[in-house]
Each structure stands twice: as C-alpha cells, then as structure tokens.
Amino acid sequence: MAQETAGDRPASAAILVIGDEILSGRTQDVNTSYIANYLAQIGVDLLEARIVPDDMDAIAEALNALRARYTYVFTTGGIGPTHDDITADAVAHAFGVEIGEDPRAIALLRERFSEGELNAARRRMARIPKGAELIFNAISKAPGFWIGNVIVMAGVPMIMQNMMDVIGPLLAAGPPVLVETVEADGVPEGAYAEGLAAIARHHEGVSVGSYPAFTSAGIRNQIVLRSRDAALLSCATEAARAMIESLSKELAR
CATH class of the missing domain: 3.30.70 (Alpha-Beta Plaits)
Known part of the structure; x- marks a missing residue:
C-alpha cells in the first residue's frame, strides 16, 4: 500500500472530514490537528482540509478532487453502523467500484460480537469497496480501509489514532518538518x-x-x-x- 513520490518532492496529503455533526457544531473536530501533527513528524505535507456533510454526492465530489491532487487523502467519520454512515458507499461511488460485505471484515467483527450480536446494523461496518485493503482497529474491531490513495478511518478520535498507528509505517515518509x-x-x-x-x-x-x-x-x-x-x-x-x-x-x- 505504500507509495513513492517523484524525485525529492515530499508526499502531500489532504484531510476530508465527513459528518453533519461537525458542520452543526455539535461535535468538535480534533482529528485534523492530530493527523496534521502526525504527518509533520513523518515528513508528509498536509496541504488541505475540507469538511463535508453526510451527503453521497458531496463526499464523492470532494474525494475525487482531492485524490487527484495529493499523494494521500485521509477521511474521518461515517463508517459506523447507522443509516447516516455512508462514507464507504460514497468512496465506492467515487472510485466506480462495487461494495459489499467483506469476509475479512466480518471475521474481525466476530472477534468482538457473538452471532446474535452481529445484527444487520453492525454488519454495515463490514461493507468494504471492492479492491480495498483493510486497516486494522484494535479497539472496536470494525476496520477502516485503504483504496488507491484514499485512507478511510473512523471519526471517533481514539479509534482514528489507533488506525494512524497502523498505517503510519506504510506511508511514503520523508524528512520531518x-x-x-x-x-x-x-x-x-x-x-x-x-x-x-x-x-x-x-x-x-x-x-x-x-x-x-x-x-x-x-x-x-x-x-x-x-x-x-x-x-x-x-x-x-x-x-x-x-x-x-x-x-x-x-x-x-
């Protein structure tokens, strides 16, 4: 999954924060500052951050614009079990690929939930775009995923930080700032x-x-x-x- 950058040019990145709760002011976005500091320490230049609502077209449009411009795009939010968690579907739409239950993700969820607990809502967290690699989540077991140059992570700060620790060593790091x-x-x-x-x-x-x-x-x-x-x-x-x-x-x- 790691990528190389051209010549001596450092890798670049953008963050796409997804969620009505961020735009309404109900939830404070602390993930952007954490990711920014993390990337600075490993020599990846964060050059842009956007916030979009829980809207399929808005997410896909922003994602396609950012992934064409930067080495990496990090998304946070919208991969939980509720009806408004549509990030995975929006990413699949942006890439033009199918999405469905991933057996690898189901296996991870079974490490936490019994068969009776693994209801339809929780199984939504196992829906992964075709061709994506999973990002392990030691806290809740529900994985994020990496497709192309897009890295999709949870919005819950503790879980997002755990995912950053997993993917950090795979990034095209450079001299720190x-x-x-x-x-x-x-x-x-x-x-x-x-x-x-x-x-x-x-x-x-x-x-x-x-x-x-x-x-x-x-x-x-x-x-x-x-x-x-x-x-x-x-x-x-x-x-x-x-x-x-x-x-x-x-x-x-």
Missing part, C-alpha cells in the same frame, strides 16, 4: 511585520508565520518558523530573534 518558535511578547505585529516579510523572502525554504493570541496577561505574539533544512531554519530563526530583540529595546526607550 522542524519547528522553531520566537516569542515576541510586548512587540506588536505591526512593528515587526515588514521585517518578518524580509526574513521570509531571504530564507527560501523556511515557512514563516506570526501568531497572536489573547491571554489573561494580554496579547502574546509568537513567530513560528518551519523547515526541513536545519541549517536554514537556524539562520532564519536567529534573524527573527535578533529583529525582535532590537525592536524590544527600541520600544522600551
């Missing part, structure tokens, strides 16, 4: 915005961002720099730190 943070407390963004832009221009290969936050102690500004090149990141970080120190002294006068 290194991160440095420069504290800019007491220095307003407007004072360092121009200098920060210059640092970004002069250090190609380093992603530079400014992130303000409101705390009980007041506004807290942080400059976050990211790169796969440790030497380049160090150089850019020192430039940002020197800029903030200089501005802090000027503002203190």
Whole structure:
C-alpha cells in the first residue's frame, strides 16, 4: 500500500472530514490537528482540509478532487453502523467500484460480537469497496480501509489514532518538518511585520508565520518558523530573534 513520490518532492496529503455533526457544531473536530501533527513528524505535507456533510454526492465530489491532487487523502467519520454512515458507499461511488460485505471484515467483527450480536446494523461496518485493503482497529474491531490513495478511518478520535498507528509505517515518509518558535511578547505585529516579510523572502525554504493570541496577561505574539533544512531554519530563526530583540529595546526607550 505504500507509495513513492517523484524525485525529492515530499508526499502531500489532504484531510476530508465527513459528518453533519461537525458542520452543526455539535461535535468538535480534533482529528485534523492530530493527523496534521502526525504527518509533520513523518515528513508528509498536509496541504488541505475540507469538511463535508453526510451527503453521497458531496463526499464523492470532494474525494475525487482531492485524490487527484495529493499523494494521500485521509477521511474521518461515517463508517459506523447507522443509516447516516455512508462514507464507504460514497468512496465506492467515487472510485466506480462495487461494495459489499467483506469476509475479512466480518471475521474481525466476530472477534468482538457473538452471532446474535452481529445484527444487520453492525454488519454495515463490514461493507468494504471492492479492491480495498483493510486497516486494522484494535479497539472496536470494525476496520477502516485503504483504496488507491484514499485512507478511510473512523471519526471517533481514539479509534482514528489507533488506525494512524497502523498505517503510519506504510506511508511514503520523508524528512520531518522542524519547528522553531520566537516569542515576541510586548512587540506588536505591526512593528515587526515588514521585517518578518524580509526574513521570509531571504530564507527560501523556511515557512514563516506570526501568531497572536489573547491571554489573561494580554496579547502574546509568537513567530513560528518551519523547515526541513536545519541549517536554514537556524539562520532564519536567529534573524527573527535578533529583529525582535532590537525592536524590544527600541520600544522600551
């Protein structure tokens, strides 16, 4: 299932979050941040995230757009036992393949449920698109699956995280993204915005961002720099730190 990327270009990824409960605000999406951090540590660039409702056409349309653009597409949600869990059907529709009960998935569910407990609703979790590989789930036994470059996982965070541990070693990993943070407390963004832009221009290969936050102690500004090149990141970080120190002294006068 692992894939290779062209040349030295890092693998890219998108996340498709599926569920009316996310869009309604009833359920908070914590899976995106977890997957983003996981991918950064193994050198896969997460470049896009979308949220779509429990709608067959919406899921298939988004999935086809994303899988044509990125190395991997991770989906979360919609693979449970209820009528609105339609992700597997939508994925099969997007790929133009049949879907049905997979004997491998049934065998996994029998490890948890007796024959009497394995009712029609629970058997829905064994419906897998033709040609997909299963993703083992040690917590509830109901598997996710991997078809083409699409990785379909549960929406329950604990189960999704378990599935990420299973598939992580199979991904086309690269050098991890290194991160440095420069504290800019007491220095307003407007004072360092121009200098920060210059640092970004002069250090190609380093992603530079400014992130303000409101705390009980007041506004807290942080400059976050990211790169796969440790030497380049160090150089850019020192430039940002020197800029903030200089501005802090000027503002203190």
